[in-house]
Amino acid sequence: MFVGMDFGTSNSAVGMVDSKGVARIVSHDNAGLSERAHSDTLRSMVAFDRAHRNADGLPLPLVGQEGIAAYLNSGDECRLLQSFKSHLTSQLFTSATIFNRPYTLERLIAIVVERLRRGAEADGSAPVTQVVAGRPVRFVAEDGKDSDEYALKRLSEAFAQAGIAEIAFEFEPIAAAYYYERTLDRDETVLVADFGGGTSDFCLVRLGPSRAGMANPKDAIIGTNGIGIAGDTFDRRIVERGIAEFFGKNTTYHSNRKDLPVPDWIYGKFSRWHHIGFLGTGSTLRMLRDIQRHASHPERIEDLLTLIEYNLGYHLYRAVEQAKVALSQHEETTFVFDHAPVRVERRITRAEFESWIAPEREQIEACVDSLLESTGTTASQVDRVFMTGGSSLVPVVRAIFDRRFGADRVSAGGEFVSVASGLAYRAAELFGRR
Template identity: 85%
Template sequence: MLRTVAKAGTYSAPNFQEARQMFVGMDFGTSNSAVGIVDASGAARIVSHDNAGLSERATNDTLRSMIAFDRAHRDSDGWPLPLVGQAGIAAYLNSGDECRLLQSFKSHLTSRLFTSATIFNRPYSLERLIAIVVERLRLSAEGQRGAPLTQVVAGRPVRFVAEDGKDVDDYAVERLTEAFRQAGIAEIAFEFEPIAAAYYYERTLDHDETVLVADFGGGTSDFCLVRLGPGRAGMADPRDAIIGTGGVGIAGDTFDRRIVERGIAPFFGKNTTYHSNKKDLPVPDWIYGKFARWHHIGFLGTGSTLRMLRDIQRHASHPERIEDLLTLIEYNLGYHLYRSVEQAKVALSQGTETTFVFDHDPVRVERPITRAEFEDWISPELTEIETCVETLLTSTGTPAGKVDRVFMTGGSSLVPAVRAIFDRRFGAERVRAGGEFVSVASGLAYRAAELFGRG
């Protein structure tokens, strides 16, 4: 059940001129987070964040949903001081073994086993870790508002990802609510992320439409059928315009992992062998399971694992590949590897082939990748996405022909194979895209104005 703090009563549009307020929406994401603000003009703007020297751009519209703890930097009570977002990545890259990096907190909200993490002998609950990121977002918003922030509309996926398939939405929302409260936000309402994207798209309309919103985040792909346009404002509760929602735990991070697993990991020894006890044995596959997330590659840097890999290298069918694997681990190059993967994915969204290049002396990997290969690697995920959309249409009794528009947003909406699912089903002329990384934050801010600006 979606939880909000809305009071009962008849909806009335916010009066920005009288309120003299700024309304804030927070998109706390699996990989990236963003903050939108609606001011007296009624238009949303996105809060910028320092890039910490990680790219040529000084600022970015998104904050990486990551925290780094450096062993050497602690407060007066001995607790390690957190560095959030791009600053955390920079600290991790510069500090090596003395720095712990954590990410993808959102994907653990459904787990009753993940209650806390121990960082340099200090316990941090999952709620506290999320609160650290949210507090950074709150401070950024307060810098724009020039006043304390107590009310927020925050995004949530339609379906939280649960490994056991159980319905754990209420549990996940309770934990997320507690995290926001620990971050100093007293009044919070949650909105489905694709509905927030719908509010963003609605600003372009001068007529009513039935719209399928497809929001592709880092951890989930979420869908919403909704009636948008001027007529929605006349409803007693504008959310009555929602026809149905659906979601699946597949998105951009999954696509990146498939490129690494299928196209890149073999250059570091995956699917090769080594000779031991007069037998040819496969290099242990669990090693490459750590390639699922770039910062997990660093977890292989234990003394016992490195000794095992050096022993394997001496008897390997491709010792040079194990040598490159050791270099990748020892020089903490996981982040750089995934940056190259992301660049290849973007290039394949723009062309039919590219050359993946990872060049960090002494390791160089160069491999041509075609769009057809990439689409083959992610074909099971594409099928799941298409099935989820079909299920939504069927469950709501909505024929594809009754959908006036499809609005796609989020990074993976740029992947041609993802776009093709909707072009085939609804016709390319009815498919639109935009606001790939800011539509949800902007829409959440519009919802905040709608909810908190009444009167």
């Protein structure tokens, strides 16, 4: 059994290839958070709940959907951490202290990987010690500098702590290419566009029967490029531009004979749903209560207070995600957030959404153009564009490739499992030779 692990910023998945060369995806328990009992993906997050302890009295880590359930039900008694992958380049984030116990970033990642490993072992009925894991084309720090070596060292250590004795890394778009290659009976020059939660990665590669005959199959790679913009960024833009105003953004309040805006740093916490709960400190709540008494829209500040005090950030972002999905299928949708006593309803058009993410779309386009230019490749030399990942379904993103290459040469598939499946195929290719 050969195993590939797609450890993602928002979601993770595991692919397995059996002795017959057939791939499948390991299923994960949704812990009652979805209409479906199981899912092909696992949320890349860990929660520590005071109510769940081991024999030594230490809080047990709860992973994925189970962690979300604990976080929603426990309030202040639960700490939730996520987006570990985006912190791999940070020299500042070395550890987090949870209930007076420090956890390194590597250890937190290892907890998620351990869960993925155990799922693969239960599915395959054998220990998992060799894994091919995905990685973005570029690990880029906040200062814009390339941080590949540092990030990979930390990621390697995390997998080792999770019990993986041998780890090999593969670019995520290359893994998606291996998935797509299974459909080919002739050679093609393919541009693979992989849109994850935290990054968008692109790879030009020669795929088909001849690649398998190469002494080093990686010689088929023509070039790669990537950018730290993807699905999570699009969600944040919906919140910032379309929803935050209902919770007081741009509202003013009267103080010292002046009309002042509600502090913008409050809405900076809206960038990640679980950070909204960080606003629930006594000093912040007292400040907001005082602002509410003198606000131009006190009802919006009341809704903000309810959002914070009832820990509704997860539900808000779920509604945002549903609206984003709907806008991929329809020209407009109605965003609805209904958790009594708060109800927000807003019509959002696809045109509005596309205007909100226009700067990010332009950066994605520039990244693709840069890859073509750096490899000396013209659009006419690309036989096929294969798009995968959740944001590949966003029409304005798809249009980038339709315009450059022609809609007849653009295809998509395996939006949430192509990388994991491709990593498993790569594992069979790499470890099966031994």
